[in-house]
Amino acid sequence: MDLSWLSVADANTRWVLTGASLLGLSSGVLGSFALLRRRSLMGDALAHAALPGVCIAFLLTGTKNLGLFLVGAAVAGLLGTMAISAITRYSKIKEDSALGLVLTVFFGIGIMLLTVIQRMPGGNQSGLDKFLFGQAAALVGSDVQLMTAIAAGLCLAVFLLFKEFKLLAFDPGFGAGLGLPMGILDLLLNLLILLAVVIGLQSVGVVLMAAMLITPAVAARYWTDRLATMTVLAGLFGAASGALGTLLSQLGPRMPTGPLIVLAATMVFLVSLFFAPRRGLVARLVRFLRLKRQVARETALRAVYELAEGAGDPGAAIGLEELRRRRGITGGGALEALARAGALSPAAPGAWRLTAAGLAEAHRLVREQRLWEVFLMHEGELGGAAVDRDGALVPAALRADLERLLRLHGLEPALSPRSATHTARGEGA
Amino acid sequence: MDWYASLSIIAVGALVAASAGMVGCFLVLRRLALLGDAISHAVLPGIALAFLLTGSRGTLIMVLGAGALGILTTFLVQSLQRAGVQEDAGIGVSFTALFAIGVVLVSLFAGKVDLDLDCVLYGEIAYTPWDTLVVGGINLGPESVWIMGGIFLLVVAVIGAFYKELKICAFDPAMAAAVGINVALVHYLLMGLVSVTTVGAFESVGAILVVAMMIVPAATAYLLTERLGTMLVLAAAQGVVSAVLGYFVARHFDSSIAAAMTTVSGALFTLAFLFAPRTGVVARALAHRGLRQESARGLRV
Numbered sequence: 001m002d003l004s005w006l007s008v009a010d011a012n013t014r015w016v017l018t019g020a021s022l023l024g025l026s027s028g029v030l031g032s033f034a035l036l037r038r039r040s041l042m043g044d045a046l047a048h049a050a051l052p053g054v055c056i057a058f059l060l061t062g063t064k065n066l067g068l069f070l071v072g073a074a075v076a077g078l079l080g081t082m083a084i085s086a087i088t089r090y091s092k093i094k095e096d097s098a099l100g101l102v103l104t105v106f107f108g109i110g111i112m113l114l115t116v117i118q119r120m121p122g123g124n125q126s127g128l129d130k131f132l133f134g135q136a137a138a139l140v141g142s143d144v145q146l147m148t149a150i151a152a153g154l155c156l157a158v159f160l161l162f163k164e165f166k167l168l169a170f171d172p173g174f175g176a177g178l179g180l181p182m183g184i185l186d187l188l189l190n191l192l193i194l195l196a197v198v199i200g201l202q203s204v205g206v207v208l209m210a211a212m213l214i215t216p217a218v219a220a221r222y223w224t225d226r227l228a229t230m231t232v233l234a235g236l237f238g239a240a241s242g243a244l245g246t247l248l249s250q251l252g253p254r255m256p257t258g259p260l261i262v263l264a265a266t267m268v269f270l271v272s273l274f275f276a277p278r279r280g281l282v283a284r285l286v287r288f289l290r291l292k293r294q295v296a297r298e299t300a301l302r303a304v305y306e307l308a309e310g311a312g313d314p315g316a317a318i319g320l321e322e323l324r325r326r327r328g329i330t331g332g333g334a335l336e337a338l339a340r341a342g343a344l345s346p347a348a349p350g351a352w353r354l355t356a357a358g359l360a361e362a363h364r365l366v367r368e369q370r371l372w373e374v375f376l377m378h379e380g381e382l383g384g385a386a387v388d389r390d391g392a393l394v395p396a397a398l399r400a401d402l403e404r405l406l407r408l409h410g411l412e413p414a415l416s417p418r419s420a421t422h423t424a425r426g427e428g429a
Numbered sequence: 430m431d432w433y434a435s436l437s438i439i440a441v442g443a444l445v446a447a448s449a450g451m452v453g454c455f456l457v458l459r460r461l462a463l464l465g466d467a468i469s470h471a472v473l474p475g476i477a478l479a480f481l482l483t484g485s486r487g488t489l490i491m492v493l494g495a496g497a498l499g500i501l502t503t504f505l506v507q508s509l510q511r512a513g514v515q516e517d518a519g520i521g522v523s524f525t526a527l528f529a530i531g532v533v534l535v536s537l538f539a540g541k542v543d544l545d546l547d548c549v550l551y552g553e554i555a556y557t558p559w560d561t562l563v564v565g566g567i568n569l570g571p572e573s574v575w576i577m578g579g580i581f582l583l584v585v586a587v588i589g590a591f592y593k594e595l596k597i598c599a600f601d602p603a604m605a606a607a608v609g610i611n612v613a614l615v616h617y618l619l620m621g622l623v624s625v626t627t628v629g630a631f632e633s634v635g636a637i638l639v640v641a642m643m644i645v646p647a648a649t650a651y652l653l654t655e656r657l658g659t660m661l662v663l664a665a666a667q668g669v670v671s672a673v674l675g676y677f678v679a680r681h682f683d684s685s686i687a688a689a690m691t692t693v694s695g696a697l698f699t700l701a702f703l704f705a706p707r708t709g710v711v712a713r714a715l716a717h718r719g720l721r722q723e724s725a726r727g728l729r730v
Contacts, residue, residue, distance in 0.1 A: 040517045041463055090710050091702055093457075097648050100462040101698065104641030108691025111551050111638070115685040132550060133532060207550075208532075211525030218518050255536050256546075259529035266526040273512065281512065 011141075019139040020242035020261065022151040023200040024212060028238025029158055030196040031217035032231045033189055036169035040217075042081075042190070044210030045103040047197045049080030051110025051206050054131055055117060064127055066143045070150075070198045077194045080106055107206075134205035134258030136246045147199050154192055154199075158231070165189060166227055203242065205258035212238060215265040222276035241265035293337070298365055300334040301343060303327040304354060305362035305415065314359055314415045317347030360417035368394060370411045371402045378405060434558040437571040439676050441557050442690055444577035445630040446642045446668025448584045450650075451661050452622050453643035457651055458599040459619075462644050463517070464506065467524035468620060469627040469640040471502040473531025473549060476631055481538055492628050499624025500617065502527065528636075551685045552635035573633055580629035587622060588661070591615065596657055634687035641691040642668055649698045652705045667697055 027043075034040055053076025054069045061068055080102045087098040114128055130138055139147075158165065167175035168185050176182045193213065200209045220233035245261030274281050303323055308316040323329040335352055338344045343358030354362060371394045375382065382398055394402060406412055456465040475498035479491045502523055509519035535546060547553075554573075562572040569575065588595065597605040598615045606612050623643070630639040650663035675690030682689070703710050 035518055038515060038517055040521045044521065087702065091652055091708065093648055093651060094460050096460050097457045097462040097644060100466055100640065100644040101648055103466070104638070104644060104691060105695030108638060108641050108688045108695065111688035112682070112684045112692050115688060116682050119683050133546065208525050208529055210521055214518050214521035215525065218514055218522055252537065256532065259532040262525050262529040263533065266522070266529070269522060279513065
């Protein structure tokens with residue numbers, strides 16, 4: 001296998017890698033805003049719509065010049081956007097069908113022109129078919145210089161208009177209220193997205209370019225709740241995917257770069273989906289299991305307490321069989337965990353009793369539980385409409401009333417901890 | 430021989446367009462046009478794997494592979510949505526990833542199977558007349574005509590059998606659920622039809638252009654009528670007209686036939702958009718002017 005491409009000193013490799021990273025960077029940055037504007041699939045339509053523009057530019061000039069192609073692509077993309085808004089505005093067709101219409105019809109015209117060009121004498125050498133699935137290796141120095149200029153312009157525009165675009169993404173109505181020209185800003189954002197698509201055409205191709213707007217931005221969304229961080233991260237993810245996909249494509253002789261860049265971005269997305277802190281699936285699973293374990297322990301501790309309460313003896317030994325029969329608690333896992341935490345101590349094989357610390361904690365838990373039950377009983381009279389039900393927190397403002405009602409119902413937990421409550425609190429479960 | 434070739438190409442194109450057009454009506458009505466787009470892209474790895482595993486164009490295996498991928502896409506989009514990804518982004522992430530895998534498979538094994546990227550894009554309808562079906566030594570004509578004919582009949586049969594269910598789900602899913610229709614099942618049935626049509630049309634018009642045949646004729650018909658039955662017929666008719674005219678346009682310009690069909694279909698849509706009676710842009714402009722003149726006269730009197 002020829003590994004000379006690995007040498008970054010090779011000028012051509014450097015150009016190609018720079019180009020691929022730049023396209024990832026700009027589409028990641030713009031993609032963040034497209035995602036928040038729920039305009040992800042607009043990128044797909046714009047990219048497909050660019051194909052006839054590229055073909056017409058070639059037919060008119062007869063030369064292969066990336067700058068001209070980009071102009072053609074931008075004009076066609078703009079026409080596509082206008083067609084989408086005209087169709088949704090002047091007919092009963094909804095936006096999704098309008099997007100699909102423009103995407104497929106423009107692409108059909110593009111393929112028609114492309115096949116006409118390829119069957120013309122010399123047309124096969126035009127390299128236009130590389131615009132379908134991308135061929136980063138076809139990038140030369142002047143192309144990359146042009147791309148650098150556009151990418152820098154895009155990043156600068158986003159940096160300067162960051163606050164305005166942020167308003168546009170989250171609350172356009174508020175922005176309009178502040179007197180900002182939201183319509184113009186929206187159009188500008190569309191134009192910038194179009195330019196980001198155009199940069200990517202040569203490396204990723206029109207068919208899969210949409211992924212570069214969507215995937216890095218969705219991946220970045222998993223790591224942060226701040227737009228600025230998300231934008232930077234999406235840019236970095238995009239750039240890394242561009243470089244990685246291009247390197248991978250050098251492994252095989254006939255491999256178009258577009259799909260590999262997209263798959264690299266998909267890998268980044270999958271890693272984010274599973275392993276991002278807080279929002280990732282693994283983190284959520286861990287959180288869920290931890291909560292489940294905590295609830296199981298609290299339930300078990302309350303059960304032991306209430307059975308001891310029934311026996312009238314805080315030191316009563318409560319057997320597993322009794323817990324299962326009377327409280328539906330199966331398995332000793334939660335009980336053993338409570339014993340390890342010092343809330344229970346083994347009284348006999350398969351039986352536990354409360355320790356001093358456990359008694360205090362259990363007393364507190366049982367009391368909170370019963371206050372909540374009393375609250376539910378009297379909710380109508382107390383006016384608890386504003387209470388967070390899932391949080392199961394007794395509303396602080398009603399605490400004194402509820403404690404009075406608790407005594408009235410005779411539900412005050414009978415076994416009060418002998419030691420001072422505050423030393424034991426928090427040690428159990 | 431030329432008329433035989435032309436006729437078989439037009440027949441396949443018309444069958445593809447009519448089947449896709451009818452399925453597309455439900456996509457357009459349920460605002461699922463983009464999910465249809467996504468599925469038609471996403472079945473590619475299924476088709477490529479079926480090619481690789483069997484080494485032939487065994488159509489049943491292709492249908493199974495593509496059908497599985499179609500359902501997988503629908504499922505992926507829903508799972509991503511449940512994991513907190515908004516719907517449009519979920520569609521975008523899943524279909525681009527699957528399509529990319531498909532393209533990589535096709536490029537990696539392009540030498541080993543009779544399948545290439547051009548076929549993925551715009552099909553090989555021009556070769557239709559020479560892939561003939563031979564049963565017991567008797568030449569029954571182009572295989573694609575039989576396959577697409579079968580799929581067309583399947584689409585007609587399924588729509589006929591579940592017409593009421595599909596109709597209620599298209600217009601009012603909440604009511605459909607209330608009267609005891611399994612809305613999820615109808616959804617998967619529709620996605621299954623989309624996948625099957627895509628597979629059947631794949632060889633003739635390619636994975637990308639088949640979605641044009643799903644959306645454009647249906648959208649045209651949607652502009653022209655307000656009755657579902659009429660819409661289905663009109664969509665199929667628009668597709669057939671596009672196929673016939675597209676063939677001659679392609680002959681004239683020496684271009685891809687499938688792409689020319691799409692272009693003609695787009696032109697027919699534009700005509701409907703501009704000149705549809707009552708709802709077209711021109712009709713509405715005229716009505717608007719008439720109204721203005723009338724009110725101006727009213728003011729003078």
